[in-house]
Amino acid sequence: MMSYLRNPNSPIFSILLSSSTTPNIKSILFSQQNQKLVKRRDVMSGGGNTVTAMGGGGCGGGSGGGGPCGACKFLRRKCVPGCIFAPYFDSEQGSAYFAAVHKVFGASNVSKLLLHIPVHRRSDAVVTICYEAQARIRDPIYGCVAHIFALQQQVVNLQAEVSYIQAHLASLELPQPQTRPPPPPPQHHQSQPLFFSTPPPLSITDLPPSVSPLPSTYDLASAFNQAASPSSWATQQRRFGDPRHQYGGSLSTSSATVGLGGGNSDLEALAHELLHRQGSPPPAATDDSPSRSMSR
């Protein structure tokens, strides 16, 4: 898990960094038990990104000497060897995150979900489940769908702006004696040029009745290295449509953070540190948070 997290192109990092997610979600990512799991895996296999099976060795279970995991601590039950939650919820801060997950999803539902997911993908699943749980607790009505709405609206606004600017460019490039730029669109009263006119109100009923699944071989990590092919937006202003069909499975690299102005300082500092360790220039910092140690 640590080698996966050291990858600055890790999709989970870029997603969570650029979203107004709960602070300290990195404590899930860097739980002590995850570190133990990685160290043991690295010693046994010499590296690699795959997570070994949790069972058979109690590598993440409560019998490892570290006490019960955060989930079993919260549930006040014995943490058995091979506990499905143990690698992802440490005994120190995992309880807090598991509390949210249990409140929204329920321990048994999450357990069933994780059992149906391959072991090497469970860490991502846990992070996204925690994110959704925290989002739902913060916003009991819309949860993380509010964020999706905001992003969708941002896309629509940007696309409108691109269309306007392309029309302006076309007018400049036409060989006419008198070229006047088209009248600008209504601007925000804070005089941000061409940006973000008042968005039309979105409703949850605009969401599609169904969302098609991603391909079974969908791999965000590799897909992030491919360029995305933007699709036509002009007819999708108020409908969410089927985003997986619209965007396809190809995504571009996401090293820069695109936030809504509500980025998480802990996660951003963590991303900066990771990028610095990788030797690549960190993105522009939005705050002066000191770099944090990766080890706990």
Added chain:
Amino acid sequence: MNPKRCAACKYLRRRCPKDCIFSPYFPPSDPDKFACIHRIYGAGNVSKMLQQLPVQTRAEAVESLSFEAKCRVDDPVYGCVGIISLLQTQIQNTQALLAKTQAEIAVAQNKQNQ
């Protein structure tokens, strides 16, 4: 059995009381909606969540829960976060296109001024 049971009570195989918290939001014509929500959240959790909300906001809450549950069923690993990542990528691409077009405008304006 009462033929007018809501989808939730039909799924749970129980009597649908008059004050059933699910009945306004899970009509019997759409059984998959509750099935999806129950699979991810569980009926008890959804009931508790709805009880804590004002009545006028429950419909929207159910729709968002239904959407998230559907996303999670379709993509058990990333759920809604997969969509968020796609949208963020789309935003980055559009911003890059915007910057490129603005640069082209600057070049074109320079040419005109010369």
